[in-house]
Amino acid sequence: MSDTPAPLTVGDVHTGPVTSVKRFGVFVAVGSIEGLVDSWWLQKNVEVWPKLGDTVEVRVEDVREDGKVTLSLVLETEPV
Numbered sequence: 001m002s003d004t005p006a007p008l009t010v011g012d013v014h015t016g017p018v019t020s021v022k023r024f025g026v027f028v029a030v031g032s033i034e035g036l037v038d039s040w041w042l043q044k045n046v047e048v049w050p051k052l053g054d055t056v057e058v059r060v061e062d063v064r065e066d067g068k069v070t071l072s073l074v075l076e077t078e079p080v
Contacts (some may be wrong), residue, residue: 007063007072008035010060010062011060012056013060014030014059015032015057016056018053018055019034019056023035023039024038025041028058030058030060033069034069035068035069035070036069036070037073048075050073056069056073057074058072058074059073060074
């Protein structure tokens with residue numbers, strides 16, 4: 001059971017700090033949980049690879065039954 005105040009919904013956009021940088025991606029805190037921006041996404045957008053402590057805007061791409069959350073970075077060049 002997650003201690004997130006509200007359930008995350010696919011498509012939601014949140015802002016949060018990068019809490020960890022790994023070879024397989026970066027973790028971003030969204031509320032009280034951490035989601036993963038996978039390295040395959042970051043490799044396609046290498047110019048925006050965030051650093052530890054950066055505050056980034058992310059979109060929820062998937063919320064699994066086991067509580068794992070997949071995120072993508074929201075790029076400034078994306079249409080609203």
